[in-house]
Amino acid sequence: MKTSIATVSISGTLTEKLEAIAAAGYDGIEIFEQDFIAYDGSPADVGRMARDHGLEILLFQPFRDFEGLPEPLRAKAFDRAERKFDLMGELGTDLVLICSSCHPQALGGIDRAADDFAELGARAARRGIRVGYEALAWGKHVNDHRDAWEIVRRADHPNIGIILDSFHTLARKIDPETIRRIPGDKVFFVQLADAPLIEMDLLYWSRHFRNMPGEGDLDVTAFMRAVMATGYRGPVSLEIFNDQFRGGLARATAQDGYRSLVSLMDDVRRQEPDLALDVPLMPARVTLEGVSFLEFTSRGEEAKRLEAMLQSLGFARAGRHLNKAVTLWQQGDIRIVVNQETTGHAGATFTARGTTICDIGLSVSSAADVVARAEALGADAFRQPAGAGELDIPAIRGLSGSVLHFIDAASGLDRVWDIEFAASGRPEGAGLTRVDHIAQTMTYDEMLSWSLFYTSLFDMKKSPMVDVIDPDGLVRSQVVEAPDGALRVTLNGADSHRTLAGTFLSETFGASVQHIALATEDIFATLEKLSALGFTPLPMPPNYYDDLASRFDFPTGLLARMKAANVLYDRDDGGAFFQCYSRAFAGGVFFEILQRDAGYRGFGAPNAPFRIAAQKRLLRAKGVPER
């Protein structure tokens, strides 16, 4: 399988694009004509530059408004095509994409278009060129791959084939199964793109909102299964028109695309086992069992404040690392590691970001399999020399400088607490039992990368994005969740640095985990114990409780109890949800304590604006200047 990406999909000059594409591991590119025209080198230079990067030019595109024209426009279109054939010869590519005509004077009729392509096929054959015809979703007469195929079929020329683009088929809700009827050798090229489901004009949707397969809501897997069932074995290429990507980091976009493409083809291979596809073998998405540990890097006074916070949350010091300045704090199944080393990943993260979560440990069915899959998807394994008596725990680099470790019972890695920390037992503390979710803050532009990271590596589903109103801007929030809630992550994307999330990003130079939500079976009993330990919750205003009273019916006394304890409330069809927040410390990290009915599926999103307003009130009271 050859992997490819259209140059239009990423930012930068043509040189920067090619560097990023090559570094991400693709075999080839589609040269978008605009990128070529804007470049100040000859076609031969571009061809050489691509090949110097180890990239094949698999397609030149687009050629517009060719078919169905009346004379003299028709003759002109053929002349134009011949000129592009010259250019393709110099570039060193033999395949051109013609998209269905949008020309105001283009005439309809399948046979008229087929005749045009038959003639073009004869001319192309003389030049050793192949022509692929793509139905644009907004083409004037042809906007459906079934019509494009009928034209190609009737043109009946070996140098004329069809080009399939998942966006055009799926955006028009055309059943991708209809692709299975096309002979694979007549499919000349395949372009892939996903998109979020938003009701809007097709052309505008396509030119601004496409994203990588798996990042949107279209069933690109079903599309690709149908394509591969035709017998097609040519390149699979990403063609992504996206405003964010145009302005984003070329390398990151290229890497996301590669991850998306390889993960998609792995899904296709698994779902179409009879096709015996030539796709790199990798372990399936690994089952997540829970959060094994969360590791803070901290030092000095900040570490003391963090440990005081942990104590006030009911955590017990459960062990000290045998070689390092690392302490284990535990309560129920929750482990928090405080790392005060000045070297290695923790030391470097502290230097860059101050006290922050530097490492997430996940319990999985097979730690080795996660790393193997991550590497196949283009992630880097993370290695740090292990000291005497330490276990070698598999790890990878996440995004934004983060690290994830993987612990499994099958390899005995779950004995790390006993072996490296001499820790045993399960302190009950104040009744916090498990990590309910982790909230990661990022810029809005990073949200797609993170959701793709999680969903391509693990069996996790994403929920629709919701808007959270901060007094100083909007924060987009999306949940990525494993079955049974073994791992739940809320991704919060900040547009403005004035939002609480944005302030956190600038204060911590791009740290990621901003809050950790811990579950209890009985929030009032837990909070009573914490109060005795000196825990002070985030105060909520009386207006909040007046509003709750108007929205819900509570049994006598419950509202008063919530108000006294600064507990927030939500409910859905599945049940009730109670939450209470700590005050923020060290650059803005905070804890949440929550109690959820088994059937409640949310995260208290309706409460987020009031929580944020309360946090900002405290910041102002502390004299932190407003920005």
Ligand SMILES: O=C(O)c1ccc(O)c(O)c1
């Ligand atoms: O938006 C367009 O015009 C356009 C051009 C070429 C393509 O392959 C495509 O899918 C869309």
Ligand SMILES: [Mg+2]
């Ligand atoms: Mg296309």
